[in-house]
Amino acid sequence: MEWISDSNILIVGLGLIGGSYAKGLKRLGYNITAIDSDPYAIEYALKNNIIDDGYTTPDEYVIGRADAIIIALYPEVFKKWIADNQYFLKSGAIITDVTGVKSGIVYDIQNDLRDDVEFISAHPMAGKENRGVQNSDDRIFRDANFIVVPTNKNSHKAIHWCESLAKILGFGKISVLTPSEHDKMIGFVSQLTHCIAISLMTCSDNKHLADYTGDSFRDLTRIAKINETMWSELFLLNKDFLTEEMDKFIEEFDSIKQMIKNDDVEGLKEKMRLSTERRSYFDID
Amino acid sequence: MEWISDSNILIVGLGLIGGSYAKGLKRLGYNITAIDSDPYAIEYALKNNIIDDGYTTPDEYVIGRADAIIIALYPEVFKKWIADNQYFLKSGAIITDVTGVKSGIVYDIQNDLRDDVEFISAHPMAGKENRGVQNSDDRIFRDANFIVVPTNKNSHKAIHWCESLAKILGFGKISVLTPSEHDKMIGFVSQLTHCIAISLMTCSDNKHLADYTGDSFRDLTRIAKINETMWSELFLLNKDFLTEEMDKFIEEFDSIKQMIKNDDVEGLKEKMRLSTERRSYFDID
Numbered sequence: 177m178e179w180i181s182d183s184n185i186l187i188v189g190l191g192l193i194g195g196s197y198a199k200g201l202k203r204l205g206y207n208i209t210a211i212d213s214d215p216y217a218i219e220y221a222l223k224n225n226i227i228d229d230g231y232t233t234p235d236e237y238v239i240g241r242a243d244a245i246i247i248a249l250y251p252e253v254f255k256k257w258i259a260d261n262q263y264f265l266k267s268g269a270i271i272t273d274v275t276g277v278k279s280g281i282v283y284d285i286q287n288d289l290r291d292d293v294e295f296i297s298a299h300p301m302a303g304k305e306n307r308g309v310q311n312s313d314d315r316i317f318r319d320a321n322f323i324v325v326p327t328n329k330n331s332h333k334a335i336h337w338c339e340s341l342a343k344i345l346g347f348g349k350i351s352v353l354t355p356s357e358h359d360k361m362i363g364f365v366s367q368l369t370h371c372i373a374i375s376l377m378t379c380s381d382n383k384h385l386a387d388y389t390g391d392s393f394r395d396l397t398r399i400a401k402i403n404e405t406m407w408s409e410l411f412l413l414n415k416d417f418l419t420e421e422m423d424k425f426i427e428e429f430d431s432i433k434q435m436i437k438n439d440d441v442e443g444l445k446e447k448m449r450l451s452t453e454r455r456s457y458f459d460i461d
Numbered sequence: 462m463e464w465i466s467d468s469n470i471l472i473v474g475l476g477l478i479g480g481s482y483a484k485g486l487k488r489l490g491y492n493i494t495a496i497d498s499d500p501y502a503i504e505y506a507l508k509n510n511i512i513d514d515g516y517t518t519p520d521e522y523v524i525g526r527a528d529a530i531i532i533a534l535y536p537e538v539f540k541k542w543i544a545d546n547q548y549f550l551k552s553g554a555i556i557t558d559v560t561g562v563k564s565g566i567v568y569d570i571q572n573d574l575r576d577d578v579e580f581i582s583a584h585p586m587a588g589k590e591n592r593g594v595q596n597s598d599d600r601i602f603r604d605a606n607f608i609v610v611p612t613n614k615n616s617h618k619a620i621h622w623c624e625s626l627a628k629i630l631g632f633g634k635i636s637v638l639t640p641s642e643h644d645k646m647i648g649f650v651s652q653l654t655h656c657i658a659i660s661l662m663t664c665s666d667n668k669h670l671a672d673y674t675g676d677s678f679r680d681l682t683r684i685a686k687i688n689e690t691m692w693s694e695l696f697l698l699n700k701d702f703l704t705e706e707m708d709k710f711i712e713e714f715d716s717i718k719q720m721i722k723n724d725d726v727e728g729l730k731e732k733m734r735l736s737t738e739r740r741s742y743f744d745i746d
Contacts, residue, residue, distance in 0.1 A: 321673055349672055351673070366675075366677070368661070369681050371714065377736040378739070379714075387636065388647075392684045395681065396681050399680075402737055403733075409726075418721060419718055429657070429711065430711065436697060439697055439700075445693050448689035
């Protein structure tokens with residue numbers, strides 16, 4: 177990661193993901209500064225040697241000395257942070273992010289941003305059910321997917337830098353997708369599945385069934401424990417792709433319901449054979 | 462399990478579950494005979510010391526000497542087996558099963574059965590994605606749920622025997638439910654979740670997305686690899702409860718879709734908070 181060797185990395189937003197970036201990069205020897213409005217997060221990170229330096233407000237000097245900035249904020253706060261603080265940035269600085277949706281964010285930020293700094297968007301597909309820097313752990317990146325999401329405003333150098341960042345943090349498959357390719361994929365793979373898990377937990381009062389559930393029910397609903405502030409923003413920012421995937425799912429689910437109602441054994445078996453075949457492509461064992 | 466100590470246990474249907482019962486009971490010292498129409502299954506089980514004795518056809522003498530019979534067949538084959546072979550049963554024999562639905566099976570079989578033998582229905586809630594005796598493993602029972610499903614035709618002695626059977630096989634929570642309580646529960650906890658996983662795999666051609674999926678998508682779709690003969694029978698036998706749960710799920714899923722369409726952030730957050738709270742009841746850590 178030549179661009180930033182011997183350079184200052186600033187992490188903005190020291191939650192689970194920001195903290196995990198900090199741990200991974202500090203372990204590799206980088207000098208890590210963090211800004212987070214929560215004094216407890218900064219205090220915890222300093223005390224546990226996760227960062228070298230920490231601030232609770234966007235300090236002009238601190239932002240101005242950073243060569244690379246990793247922004248790990250919720251989408252709306254992210255936009256506001258850039259609007260409020262971009263004039264403090266060092267000329268030539270590179271900015272990346274961790275946001276889970278892209279089309280509704282990347283173009284706006286690139287259009288508003290000063291011409292002498294570059295924003296290369298990225299999505300580290302890793303997480304945990306627990307929030308906060310105290311739960312951060314750079315092992316969640318190990319073998320996870322990392323998507324670099326450039327637009328035609330991005331330089332090859334920035335794309336390459338972002339791929340290197342993912343590599344040194346231990347990510348497995350590193351891909352490059354356009355914002356809309358990313359958002360369509362994430363609408364299906366991540367957002368649709370979260371909507372399903374939520375619906376399964378809220379569609380009926382099922383607490384009394386906890387005694388009877390096995391691993392498969394627990395597996396299906398693990399992601400139903402959800403950070404409501406972040407995910408409601410992510411859903412709305414990806415409204416078109418997500419509701420399109422939801423419509424397709426409803427249509428399919430309803431057709432299976434009709435087969436059950438109509439005793440259509442052959443139709444059901446055909447769906448199950450297709451399901452079994454397709455699922456085998458997702459095996460990693 | 463006093464009733465059958467020093468007695469002959471017959472397992473009918475030597476697949477994944479029948480084979481796992483055989484392994485567990487043989488380990489405990491019981492004498493295990495099996496009947497399965499597949500010569501390979503019998504040969505494999507004999508060779509690997511999973512059973513003491515095996516037959517590919519319902520032998521009158523073999524059935525007649527059994528004190529306890531565990532039937533691990535698909536529902537429709539199970540009904541036929543009882544109709545064809547009940548006159549070979551020893552007077553006083555006890556029969557149990559492993560079928561995943563109850564109302565559509567238990568009453569029919571109890572009504573047809575001779576008065577001098579007793580059928581006590583049970584559902585061991587354990588399984589694997591792979592079929593067959595060669596994948597059987599009695600460790601799948603460890604800490605799993607076991608449901609005894611008596612009707613008012615059953616004796617206390619038989620219910621107690623069935624609970625003991627579950628205990629010695631290592632099951633965790635052992636419960637007693639009526640057929641309709643069982644079927645309503647299983648409609649939600651197991652069948653609805655399988656319908657969701659199938660729909661998620663079949664609603665769009667998603668093979669190209671395999672590269673981008675993380676653990677949560679894999680968790681959600683693990684059960685989409687499904688034995689189509691067994692599950693299509695189970696779905697149809699539980700049609701009313703299952704489609705009722707499917708309707709509730711569709712209604713809830715659709716209301717979440719409407720919230721996304723209408724930018725109803727507060728509504729979404731409320732659903733996510735409820736989902737997070739309810740899911741916490743299902744934690745076992």
